[in-house]
Amino acid sequence: MQPSILLASGSPRRKELLEQLGYQFSIVRTDVEEVRQTDESAYDYVVRLSKDKALAGVALAADSVVIGSDTIVVCDQTVLEKPNDYQHAKEMLMRLSGRSHQVMTAVTVASKQKQETVVVTTDVWFKPLSEQEIEQYWQSGEPCDKAGSYAIQGIGGRFVTRIEGSYSAVVGLPLFETDQLLHKFL
Template sequence: MGKSLLLASGSPRRKELLEQLGYQFAVIKTDVEESRQPHETAEQYVSRLSLDKAMAGVTLAPEAVVIGSDTIVVCDHSVLEKPDDFQHAKRMLEMLSGRSHQVMTAVTVATQDSHETVLVITDVWFKTLSEKEIEQYWQTGEPCDKAGSYGIQGIGGRFVTRIEGSYYAVVGLPLFETDQLLHKFL
């Protein structure tokens, strides 16, 4: 296994998940602008961000195999990213309350010569949230850096009544799909 493996993500959750797969890797942080292009679908958007992050990593370390990933939450065709403040988080959580939404995670594995992206879509159902629950949840600090203002692996998991798809993709890195991609590159 001659090539080094890099994870182009500052997410501690992605790092922990990749460690679960048993790979030796280093983490690099890339600076990729996360803004949706006009007429770009949610699926295209999250896949492009994943690719942009991986390719930014390849630019920094041309000899490496680089993993890039991005996660978004989609409800009523609206992309819910990380909240700007409490009011923004509250609007998102009220939108998710008592219904289903989709979590889309794209993973790209790239080298200087090639790349491949996989998109994993998971349906998630929330219980009905009270205003008090939303305020108390915000006070924990957990929603601040999470797409859709919640973390399924943390306190926000108590709002989830059901999922269909990959739990690990909702956390931020689908283990099966990532492992399958890495077998093609390493």
């Protein structure tokens, strides 16, 4: 009998992406604190969060295969988290304006027996942004809960001039890599 699949995420975007792969799965919400440790690299941070989420899911349902994922935005070696308020979002978006940054998404698939993690890094370029564009974007509500204060699949997509890498990873779950990992567990 094939084990059940759990997605350890409350993100509607990750749910939609996993649905595109055609798997039957359930959602489990895990309570993983997303705080970067002192001297932790961006890579290690995103890997740790995805593993923590997957393993928290396994702890809740030991007979399942659990997918944990996390996405961060990195600019000049600085991790841009979700904004605290408008001023914080404005600072982040001004920093991304007219240049490139990286979006790192880690996905971990775990079971009671094993775990495996893949990190996908995508380069994203923004057009130059005006303060008016940033304020209007903030008023839309979209940047409030997004790493780096933007959503490529939403209104924020208008700021993106090009990407090199995985679009689905920027949204929150790299489809190819997730599918490849799941094949190792099912």
